[in-house]
Amino acid sequence: MQEPTTAERLLIIDDDEMFCHVLDRAMRRRGFEVVVAHDAEQALALAHQQRPTLATLDLKLEHDSGLKLLPELLEVVPECRVVVLTGYSSIATAVEAIKLGAVNYLCKPADADEVLAAFGREGGDPETEVAEQPPSINRLAWEHIQKVLQEHDGNISATARALGMHRRTLQRKLQKRPVRR
Template sequence: MDHNERLLIVDDDEMFCHVMQRALTRRGYEVSIAHDADAAMALVRQAPPDLATLDLKLEHSSGLKLLPELLAVAPDCRVVVLTGYSSIATAVEAIKLGAVNYLCKPVDADEIVTAFDRESGDPDIDIADNPPSINRVTWEHIQKVLQEHDGNISATARALGMHRRTLQRKLQKRPVRR
């Protein structure tokens, strides 16, 4: 399978990048890697990618902030947002900002390739019988408010009526399962 498409991986997890680069190169993609938003934009300006994966949480930025910048320079690029911290709010925002898909880590190369190739939604997707737990709803609400305050922890804590350190502790925990 020879794609000859340029694919940019933007993720601050070096091991994840290395594994994905090897796997996607074997599938015929020309893969570039950036570990932060500045390096990503330098690569995009140098050679606009056909495809890109953006990590939602970069060390000093957000994939959601980088997404419109990337698409402004490379409007035909198909972008998949990847995250280990999924929430409904960030998924909706990623799609509104131009991503073609949103995947929760851990993911493998085949899932990424499939996500790029999907042209439309799946009306037959399984709908969960049980509602999300209160802990999950809380996690998603915090993510939504954090997004509304552009990632500002202090402003988010004030909006949620909690101490900043309490919010920081909650954010350091992995998201709760449904």
Template sequence: MPTPERLLIVDDDEIFCRVMERALSRRGYEVMTAVDADQALSLAQQAPPQLATLDLKLEHSSGLKLLPELLEIVPECRIVVLTGYSSIATAVEAIKLGAVNYLCKPVDADEVLAAFERDDGDPDIDIADHPPSINRVTWEHIQKVLQEHDGNISATARALGMHRRTLQRKLQKRPVKR
């Protein structure tokens, strides 16, 4: 039986780390998590990962600063930068610094794994006429987190950092139009 690929998740959101760790472990990966740059570098030296996700905005650092340091330790590591604070400038810098991809949160495990696999750009990607409304993005994110928690309202509310009743009220509403 082949050794599973080792994947390092670096994100200061511990709930996100746990959810991704569980999802990726179920898919056969050996997952390590770190909540800051120092912990990530230490783990990479002890057990070099083949894959890594880096949060762009860490509590006391930046994924952009960590990216070249991690590649110095593990040059063959494939790194995907994840962020809730996306911009064209940071996307360009992440790729220039050696990331293989850049994703905007919220993301799920399948999106992350697909990002590791993509080496080429897609010139035929659909370009939206209008960005989705903030209400639509919120609705989609709630649905994604709810699915990740197998429909458990209490666990979803904890993951989203909201009161269970607030979440229940939001779920009673119809999906928001784009």
């Protein structure tokens, strides 16, 4: 995506204040008007007031789900292009984010140039490299947990029952960073 010719308005929705500060500063340097929200309620209020053309949306907000916020945000500003950012990536959440209207999905850490490139991509990239090795068993387990969690609308107790594990065990697994491939 080219840098804006007129000041495009970017809404950053993330509960990590340091990440917001860094991305805000980097995008302002590139000519964007930036507004920041740290939760769903604040994000929807800013969307109504500011009418952003672009938004970055954290998948896992402190008390909110980015996947639940995404359709609400697009209802307020249907023309807004949303890129979902997350440190907790999974295939299930990537697929759902795109189905719900995100234009792209990026794993954190992502810098301003990667975010800009994600907004600019209109379709899939057939040149994307296929991994040399299949995912590890631990990564497959993480992906399966995320898929079952998604199927149960984020309900930890129902997911734990479906997986045949104790709820607290599942909560501990979910608090950890995802396993690398």
